[in-house]
Each structure stands twice: as C-alpha cells, then as structure tokens.
Amino acid sequence: xxxxxxxxIAHTQFFIDEINDRLSRFSPIVLVGGTAxxxxxxxxxxxxxxxxxRPVHQRLMGYFVSLARYLPSVENKIQKQFEGIRGEIVxxxxxxxxxxxxxxxxxxxxxxxxxxxxxxxxxxxxxTFDVNGGRVSGTVYTDRDQKHIxxxxxxxKKYAYSNPLHPDVFPGVRKMEAEVVRMAANxxxxxxxxxxxVSSGGTESIxxxxxxxxxRAYAKGITEPVMIIPVTAHAAFDKAAFMMNIRVKHIxxxxxxxVNLKAMRSAISSDTCMxxxxxxNFPTGTxxxxxxxxxxxxxxxVPVHVDACLGGFLxxxxxxxxxxxxxxxxRLPGVTSISCDxxxxxxxxxxxxxxxxxxxxxxxxxxxxxxxxxxxxxxTPTLAGSRSGLAIALTWGTMMYFGRNVYVxxxxxxxxxxxxxxxxxxxxxxxxxxGTPEVSVVAFRSKExxxxxxxxxxxxxxxxLNTLQHPDSIHFCMTFNQARGEVITAFIADLRKACEEVxxxxxxxxxxxxxxxxxxAALIPDRSLVxxxxxxxxxxxxxxxEKLNH
Ligand SMILES: *Cc1c(COP(=O)(O)O)cnc(C)c1O
Numbered sequence: 001x002x003x004x005x006x007x008x009i010a011h012t013q014f015f016i017d018e019i020n021d022r023l024s025r026f027s028p029i030v031l032v033g034g035t036a037x038x039x040x041x042x043x044x045x046x047x048x049x050x051x052x053x054r055p056v057h058q059r060l061m062g063y064f065v066s067l068a069r070y071l072p073s074v075e076n077k078i079q080k081q082f083e084g085i086r087g088e089i090v091x092x093x094x095x096x097x098x099x100x101x102x103x104x105x106x107x108x109x110x111x112x113x114x115x116x117x118x119x120x121x122x123x124x125x126x127x128t129f130d131v132n133g134g135r136v137s138g139t140v141y142t143d144r145d146q147k148h149i150x151x152x153x154x155x156x157k158k159y160a161y162s163n164p165l166h167p168d169v170f171p172g173v174r175k176m177e178a179e180v181v182r183m184a185a186n187x188x189x190x191x192x193x194x195x196x197x198v199s200s201g202g203t204e205s206i207x208x209x210x211x212x213x214x215x216r217a218y219a220k221g222i223t224e225p226v227m228i229i230p231v232t233a234h235a236a237f238d239k240a241a242f243m244m245n246i247r248v249k250h251i252x253x254x255x256x257x258x259v260n261l262k263a264m265r266s267a268i269s270s271d272t273c274m275x276x277x278x279x280x281n282f283p284t285g286t287x288x289x290x291x292x293x294x295x296x297x298x299x300x301x302v303p304v305h306v307d308a309c310l311g312g313f314l315x316x317x318x319x320x321x322x323x324x325x326x327x328x329x330x331r332l333p334g335v336t337s338i339s340c341d342x343x344x345x346x347x348x349x350x351x352x353x354x355x356x357x358x359x360x361x362x363x364x365x366x367x368x369x370x371x372x373x374x375x376x377x378x379x380t381p382t383l384a385g386s387r388s389g390l391a392i393a394l395t396w397g398t399m400m401y402f403g404r405n406v407y408v409x410x411x412x413x414x415x416x417x418x419x420x421x422x423x424x425x426x427x428x429x430x431x432x433x434x435g436t437p438e439v440s441v442v443a444f445r446s447k448e449x450x451x452x453x454x455x456x457x458x459x460x461x462x463x464x465l466n467t468l469q470h471p472d473s474i475h476f477c478m479t480f481n482q483a484r485g486e487v488i489t490a491f492i493a494d495l496r497k498a499c500e501e502v503x504x505x506x507x508x509x510x511x512x513x514x515x516x517x518x519x520x521a522a523l524i525p526d527r528s529l530v531x532x533x534x535x536x537x538x539x540x541x542x543x544x545x546e547k548l549n550h
Contacts, residue, residue: 050224053249058525065526078529086536091548093540096126102544129464134487136464138477142347148401152349155390155397162389165380173389176396180342183399184354187316188308188329188338195363196356197381198342198392202309203236204383205339205355209305210240210274211383212337212357212365216303217273219365225273230259230288231470232281234307246273257286257435264293268300278307279315279328283468283475284435284443285418287315291327294334303336303362309353310477311439312340314411317404318439321412325438336362345414345440347480348398351391410480414440417483421476424492430499434473445473449502452518453509457498463491467514469522 023031052059068074094100111119129136132144142148159173167174177198185194199205210227217225226247229237233250241248251264259277268275275297277288290306297304306328308315318325329338340346341353357363369379402410422442426433430448437443445451455465455474466475476491502509509515521530 050247053247054527061525062527065524066528078532082532082536085533086540089537090540090543090545093537093543094545096128098126100545100547104544128462130462132481134479134482134484135462136481137466137475138479139464140481141344141479143481148347148398151401152394152397155393159390159393162393163386164389164392165386170389173392177392180352180392180396180399181354181356184312184340184342185330185356187313188340188356190330190356191358193359194330194356195360196337196354197363197366198395199353199355199382200351200384200387200391201343202234202307202339202341202353203239205309205341205353206234206236206305206307207240207243208355208366208382209337209339210237210244210246212362213274213303213305214244214246215365216362217271222271222273224271226269226271227274227276228264228267228272229276230264230278230281232257232259232283232286232288233276233278234282234309236309237276237307247271253286257281257284259288259293261289261292261296265296268296268302272300272302274303274305276305276307278310280311280439280441281307281435282310282441283473285311285437285439285441285475285477286435287311287325287328287438289326290335291332294332297334297336304334306335306338309339309341310344310441312338312354313342313345313347313407314414314439317408317411318415320408321415323412323415323438330356330358342395342399345411345480346395346399347402347410348395349391351388352395410483413483414478414480417488418442418478421478421488421491424488425495428492428496428499430503431495434471440478441475442478443468443473443475445471446499448508449499449505450507450509450512450515452514453502453505453512454495454498456509456512456514457501458494461494461498463494467518469518472518 026034049056069078131140162170162173164170164173164177180198181196185196188194197208199208213227214225224247226249227237227241228249228251230253231250232253238248240246249267251267252260254260264275275293277290277293278286279290280287294304296302308328315325315328329335336358338356339353340356342348343350343352346352355366357366363381367379367381369377371377418437418440422433422437425431425442425444430446431444432446434443434445446454451472451474452467455467458465466477467473468475482488482491502512505512510519521533524530
C-alpha cells in the first residue's frame with residue numbers, strides 16, 4: 001500500500017482521540033498520582049539495577065533469600081549454622097595462643113620495660129610460620145636483615161612522634177615526603193609536573209585516586225559516576241567505590257588473565273569517571289595491556305589509573321634487571337595516575353604507599369579543605385588528618401639505604417626465582433599455571449583435583465599460600481625472603497607431595513577445610529550470607545575465648 005499522508009494523519013488523530021477519551025475517564029488526581037508512582041517505580045528499579053553489576057537473576061535470588069531471613073524459622077536455622085562455624089573459626093584464630101590469658105583492663109601500675117618487652121616477645125613467638133625461612137607467600141617482602149632493622153631503629157628514635165600535618169613543626173618529614181613522591185614519580189617516568197602524596201597503604205592510595213576522579217566527574221556534571229575495572233583488580237577498588245558512592249563495572253579477563261579490551265571499551269559511557277589496569281594484578285601477577293587501556297583513556301577522554309601497588313618497586317627495575325616489559329607508566333600519555341606500595345617491594349615497614357598523578361589538576365581533586373571550620377581553615381592532602389611522620393621517615397630511609405642498585409639486584413633475584421618456580425610448578429602432574437606470571441606472583445590450579453586441598457596440605461607442611469577464586473586456584477607471591485634456590489627446591493618437593501596425596505584422597509580433596517568453605521560459599525545464592533560469614537571471622541579476631549579443657 002502506498003504511503004498516504006492523509007490516512008496516516010487520520011489514523012494518528014484517531015489514536016490520540018482514543019487515548020484522550022480513555023484518560024478522561026480517570027480523574028486528574030489519579031492521572032497525576034499514577035504518573036508519580038510510575039516515575040518513582042521507574043527510578044527505584046533503575047537504582048536497584050544500577051547498584052551493582054552482578055547478574056539480575058543472582059541478585060533476585062539473593063533478594064528472596066534475604067526476604068526469607070525475616071522468617072524467624074529461617075533466621076534461626078542460619079544462626080545455628082553460624083554458631084557451628086563460629087566455634088571452629090574462633091578455635092582456628094586462637095590456636096596459636098597457648099595460655100589465653102588476656103589483658104582486659106589498663107594496668108593500674110607501671111610494668112617495667114623489661115617485663116613489657118618480655119611479654120611482647122612471648123606474643124611474637126605465638127606465630128608458627130617460618131617467615132624468615134621463606135615459608136610465607138607475600139606478606140613480608142624483605143628479609144629481616146638485622147643491619148636494616150638496626151638502621152630503622154635509629155630513624156625511629158628521631159621521627160617516632162613526628163606528624164606531617166604540622167609541616168612548620170616537622171619540616172624534615174615534610175621534605176622527606178616530597179622526596180619520596182618525586183623519587184617514585186621519576187621511577188615511573190613522570191613529567192616534571194608529576195606529583196602525588198604518600199598514603200598509609202595501597203588501599204588508601206587507591207581510595208585517593210577514586211576520590212579524585214569521582215570529584216572530577218562531579219565537577220563535570222556526571223551525577224552517577226562509574227568506574228571500569230578488570231575483575232582481577234584489587235578489592236580496594238570495590239571498597240573505594242562503596243565508600244565514595246561510585247558505581248562499578250567489572251570487566252572480564254581473557255584466557256591470559258588480561259582484561260578484555262573490547263569489553264572494556266564497550267563499557268565506557270558518558271558516566272565513566274575512570275578506567276583501571278593492574279601492573280601486575282594480585283591474583284595471578286599478570287600485567288594488563290596498559291598501552292591499550294591508555295589509548296582508551298585518550299580516545300574517550302577518561303582518566304586511567306594503573307594499580308602498581310604490588311609490583312611498583314619491581315617493574316621499574318625489570319628492564320635493567322634483564323626482564324624487559326611493555327610500557328606501563330607515564331610514558332603512555334593516557335596514564336593519569338599510578339599507585340605503588342613502598343611497604344611491599346619498596347621494603348619499608350607497613351604503613352606507606354605512594355599515589356602519583358601526571359599533573360596537579362588531578363591531585364587537586366584529591367585535596368580536601370574545610371574553609372569555615374571553627375578550628376581554623378583546614379586542608380589535608382590525604383584521607384587522614386594527623387599522619388605518621390615515622391612511616392614516611394622509615395620509607396624515605398629505606399629507599400636511601402638500599403638505593404637503585406640494590407632494588408635492581410633484588411628485582412633480578414625475585415623475578416628470576418618466580419619464573420623458575422613457575423617452570424617447575426608446570427612440571428607437577430595435575431597442575432597448570434594460571435595467568436601470565438611476569439613479575440613475582442605465580443598462580444596455579446588443577447583440573448584433576450581440588451587445589452584448595454593442596455593449599456591445606458601445604459599449610460600443614462608449614463607453607464602459607466594465598467587462595468583465589470573464580471576459578472579455584474592458589475598463588476605463591478615471591479618475596480626477597482624466598483628468592484633463593486633452597487626455598488624453591490623445598491617448596492616444589494612439598495607441593496609435589498601434596499598434589500600426589502590430594503589426588504589419592506576421596507573426592508579428590510573436595511572435603512578439605514578450605515575446599516568446604518569455598519564450596520559452601522559458591523552454593524549460597526545470597527552474598528550477604530557469605531558476607532555475614534566474614535563477620536564471624538573478623539569478630540573472632542577480637543574475641544577472648546576461654547581455654548579449651550582437653
Ligand atoms: C596489595 C595490593 C593492593 C592493596 O594494598 P594494601 O597495602 O594491602 O592496602 C592493591 N593492589 C594490588 C595489586 C595489591 O597487590
């Protein structure tokens with residue numbers, strides 16, 4: 001039928017009349033009310049849908065479970081289950097404590113320093129893992145070289161009570177912080193205007209970057225900013241997103257464990273406040289394709305954060321150590337910020353990290369000021385108010401104490417050992433390397449037996465490894481403590497033995513402790529239940545249970 005304009009208009013007119021006719025049967029109150037309710041419902045549903053990027057069916061399922069928890073019978077059952085788990089968890093937390101005598105009240109009288117130190121030594125000896133012997137993955141990144149510790153003690157004496165919140169009182173610590181930032185910026189080839197701050201750790205550095213980019217997005221009129229991160233990005237991003245009311249889109253990874261760039265590109269929208277790549281990521285030690293992520297940032301004009309918290313003091317030295325990498329730093333023009341942890345491979349004691357920006361325009365979005373506070377005009381560069389000048393001084397001191405050459409030679413030892421470890425793990429029947437171990441982390445899994453059972457067995461043999469999930473896997477993070485032949489040889493021998501034993505177990509190890517925990521967690525549709533399980537664990541850390549009478 002040829003298009004007839006007159007007929008079309010007549011049809012449209014008829015349609016409009018029909019709607020008018022039907023609507024006029026409702027009173028205006030109903031019309032206005034109905035519209036309001038619909039709009040409210042639309043925004044409610046939109047908000048709920050946007051709250052997380054987990055699949056809708058999973059969230060619906062979780063929603064129903066959480067509704068069911070309002071039923072006393074269901075909630076009682078859940079609590080009973082938790083009680084059972086709680087006892088076990090409390091025992092596992094306190095198993096290192098032989099006497100379980102707790103100090104609950106501030107002592108009325110002084111204890112002699114000798115007595116306090118005696119107690120501190122007793123507490124220290126509760127730990128059973130041989131950290132110095134290299135039995136613990138990650139965690140302590142340097143060896144406990146006595147000369148270094150003695151040196152740090154001297155710094156401690158001078159800076160224990162310093163606080164950079166008062167740069168006039170502690171000008172030395174202020175200078176140290178500026179120097180730590182500049183040294184780090186230069187390691188990452190920051191331009192002259194590159195800048196940043198020292199923070200209390202990787203999590204704070206990441207929070208600060210997210211805070212800056214969220215503020216930047218708000219200033220541009222983005223009311224609901226979204227961050228785009230690989231599923232392998234550190235949990236600190238989710239924590240920051242939650243605290244700062246940023247929506248998160250998690251992007252899947254390819255088979256090599258690098259973020260899928262196509263998926264990342266199509267996730268970018270006008271609401272995007274930042275995109276993230278890890279160099280390397282925590283789970284498998286894989287470096288995302290930072291060059292391509294930088295390109296996306298440039299193309300869509302969104303800031304790019306590179307999380308180098310873990311490897312920040314390895315990757316800048318790798319080329320010199322004989323392990324060249326693709327570019328990952330400010331040499332890529334789209335990279336706007338980098339987080340790197342001085343308290344990991346920077347070998348400083350815990351409590352410091354550096355957040356770097358390409359230029360002050362980003363850093364300024366991290367600063368916070370209260371201009372009309374009755375306590376005076378108040379401005380801080382980081383999340384904290386008062387900060388530990390000591391942590392900064394220990395970091396500065398450590399960087400100066402070692403210097404570039406030691407960082408390079410330690411990097412060579414660590415990366416060399418990690419690659420050797422990966423090579424040998426790949427020869428163990430049933431195991432396969434997971435991800436692309438380029439730096440210091442080696443992740444592995446098994447399609448033949450339960451890898452968590454292997455972790456439990458290794459634990460009994462004195463090794464402390466990290467468990468990963470989605471997929472089931474574990475990793476060993478090589479520190480300078482372990483970068484020696486005898487540790488690798490001992491580890492491989494024990495791992496081989498553990499795998500053989502698990503392979504012989506009923507159910508291929510599926511009933512072991514960690515396997516049971518992750519197995520149960522995977523079966524629970526409501527993540528808030530899993531979350532409650534973590535509360536049981538965290539509560540247990542602060543509990544003071546009676547000694548069990550055996
Ligand atoms: C350790 C780590 C962090 C967070 O650091 P914390 O110092 O534990 O807060 C962030 N990203 C990666 C890749 C890490 O390995």
